[in-house]
Amino acid sequence: MELVVALGLIAFKVALLIAVLLLLPLPLTWMERKIAGHMQQRMGPMRVGWHGLLQPMADGIKLLTKEDHIPAEADRFLFKLAPILALAPPFVVFVAIPFGETVSVLGAEITLYVSNMNVALLFVFAVIGLEVYGVIFGGWAANSKYALLGSLRTCAQMISYEIPMGFAVIGVVILAQSMSLVDIVRAQADLWNIVYQPIGFFVFFVAGLAEAQRIPFDLAEAEGDLGAGFHTEYSGIRFAFFMVSEYVIMVLVSVLVVILFFGGWNGVLIPLPPLLWFLLKVAFFVYLFMWFRFTFPRYRYDQLMTIGWKVLLPLSLANIIITGIVFS
Amino acid sequence: MSRALDRVGTWVGWAFFADLASALGLTFGYMFSRSVTMQYPDKEKWLPYARYRGHHFLKRDAEGEIKCVACELCARICPCDCIEVVPYEDEKGNRRPAKFEIDTARCLFCGLCEDACPADAIALGQQYEFSSFSSRDLVIGRDDLLLKPGKAASGGGVVAARLDTQKTVLVEANEPRGYNWWRNIRRR
Numbered sequence: 464m465e466l467v468v469a470l471g472l473i474a475f476k477v478a479l480l481i482a483v484l485l486l487l488p489l490p491l492t493w494m495e496r497k498i499a500g501h502m503q504q505r506m507g508p509m510r511v512g513w514h515g516l517l518q519p520m521a522d523g524i525k526l527l528t529k530e531d532h533i534p535a536e537a538d539r540f541l542f543k544l545a546p547i548l549a550l551a552p553p554f555v556v557f558v559a560i561p562f563g564e565t566v567s568v569l570g571a572e573i574t575l576y577v578s579n580m581n582v583a584l585l586f587v588f589a590v591i592g593l594e595v596y597g598v599i600f601g602g603w604a605a606n607s608k609y610a611l612l613g614s615l616r617t618c619a620q621m622i623s624y625e626i627p628m629g630f631a632v633i634g635v636v637i638l639a640q641s642m643s644l645v646d647i648v649r650a651q652a653d654l655w656n657i658v659y660q661p662i663g664f665f666v667f668f669v670a671g672l673a674e675a676q677r678i679p680f681d682l683a684e685a686e687g688d689l690g691a692g693f694h695t696e697y698s699g700i701r702f703a704f705f706m707v708s709e710y711v712i713m714v715l716v717s718v719l720v721v722i723l724f725f726g727g728w729n730g731v732l733i734p735l736p737p738l739l740w741f742l743l744k745v746a747f748f749v750y751l752f753m754w755f756r757f758t759f760p761r762y763r764y765d766q767l768m769t770i771g772w773k774v775l776l777p778l779s780l781a782n783i784i785i786t787g788i789v790f791s
Numbered sequence: 792m793s794r795a796l797d798r799v800g801t802w803v804g805w806a807f808f809a810d811l812a813s814a815l816g817l818t819f820g821y822m823f824s825r826s827v828t829m830q831y832p833d834k835e836k837w838l839p840y841a842r843y844r845g846h847h848f849l850k851r852d853a854e855g856e857i858k859c860v861a862c863e864l865c866a867r868i869c870p871c872d873c874i875e876v877v878p879y880e881d882e883k884g885n886r887r888p889a890k891f892e893i894d895t896a897r898c899l900f901c902g903l904c905e906d907a908c909p910a911d912a913i914a915l916g917q918q919y920e921f922s923s924f925s926s927r928d929l930v931i932g933r934d935d936l937l938l939k940p941g942k943a944a945s946g947g948g949v950v951a952a953r954l955d956t957q958k959t960v961l962v963e964a965n966e967p968r969g970y971n972w973w974r975n976i977r978r979r
């Protein structure tokens with residue numbers, strides 16, 4: 464009986480998580496377009512619903528009813544597989560993400576995470592790395608030069624930036640003496656990691672921008688020079704898969720930044736519910752991502768590589784050494 | 792010396808992302824500025840300035856007679872060759888246009904016809920909504936030109952408007968003056 468209840472609870476959490484994550488891009492696209500509009504002295508969507516609130520719905524319906532086109536020369540199997548490969552890993556990662564400690568519902572204590580793995584951080588990095596397969600396959604299978612160039616860039620970019628990203632969190636792991644995300648947040652109850660790890664945060668955040676393929680590192684889909692990069696040839700719902708994946712990764716990177724460096728659900732000064740604190744911080748970083756997108760130009764490819772290997776990697780290594788010496 | 796200091800200052804600024812921060816500040820400021828979008832045609836509409844060069848109109852004199860003396864100077868000066876005037880002599884012995892046609896499809900709204908006219912008979916008014924499905928409808932004759940709206944008295948504002956597609960596509964403005972669009976936007 465116990466087991467059944469526990470399993471049912473997990474199934475419920477997973478279902479809830481999937482539903483929320485699938486619906487999340489709707490408000491996020493609206494937000495992004497509104498922010499883009501206002502930063503460019505436009506208004507953004509205004510016509511569908513109040514201030515364009517229903518615009519994402521309209522776009523979704525449009526994408527669902529569009530022709531699902533597969534190029535004649537494409538590798539059909541990989542072409543169909545790629546969007547799913549791009550979509551699944553970001554969802555899987557959220558299994559290991561804690562959103563808070565516990566809430567009591569009807570007298571029962573329910574934890575706000577699906578699982579508290581003791582290697583959660585490793586799991587996150589392992590699974591998030593799989594997302595690149597969707598992008599690479601998508602670009603390769605489409606058999607188009609723009610898509611291929613986009614996915615080649617992604618390949619190099621992901622390899623270059625996952626290394627400093629991985630190194631950047633080692634400082635956090637040293638501080639928390641654990642790789643479990645719950646323990647990492649608990650260790651920040653008094654003082655957030657950003658105080659001890661400013662370099663680590665900087666490296667992680669920049670690498671996260673590159674990982675989420677947002678401006679200024681969105682070379683994979685650089686619309687200026689590659690059409691739309693790896694998803695040039697995609698249309699309809701398959702294209703929507705890539706977009707959903709992109710937004711979920713954006714949220715994921717924000718969540719990771721908050722958990723690792725900004726104290727997770729630990730609040731300061733104002734006593735809000737922990738979950739609310741957490742969501743507020745995540746929302747701030749999501750906004751930051753969008754703010755960056757409409758402020759900065761895109762880096763050139765060689766600049767991207769220079770930043771990755773000559774700036775972020777040495778910085779992250781120095782961060783490990785300093786943290787190790789100071790806290791040993 | 793001070794140049795060297797300046798350079799050091801620049802490098803220190805770069806090290807702490809002063810350039811990126813100022814860019815972010817700029818976009819943030821714009822985010823809360825008034826947008827330049829005019830929600831034409833079903834919510835807002837722009838009223839032209841008094842000097843605006845819109846659709847031509849022909850004027851009448853105090854007796855209600857058409858002012859044009861069919862001298863054809865406007866037709867001569869028109870760089871697009873889009874005015875056609877055919878004169879006749881009316882009952883009082885005055886020279887008047889029997890036919891006065893402007894092909895607004897070819898007109899570039901330079902206003903030279905207005906400048907050239909010795910009788911102050913033609914001018915470019917405030918009307919700017921005269922799109923049409925056929926370029927033949929854009930050839931406007933004498934009687935229609937007499938009915939076209941004249942110069943705007945004031946203008947340069949954005950007013951609330953309503954789109955009326957019952958009879959013809961018509962954007963109705965409900966107030967005489969709105970907010971000054973040009974003053975309201977943020978420029979740098």
Ligand code: SF4
Pocket residue numbers: 865868869870871872873874893897898899900901902903904905
């Ligand atoms: S405005 Fe210029 S182009 Fe148009 S009719 Fe007059 S002279 Fe010709």
Ligand code: SF4
Pocket residue numbers: 858859860861862863864865866876904907908909910911912913
């Ligand atoms: S409108 Fe003026 S310039 Fe043109 S024919 Fe008449 S009087 Fe002459």
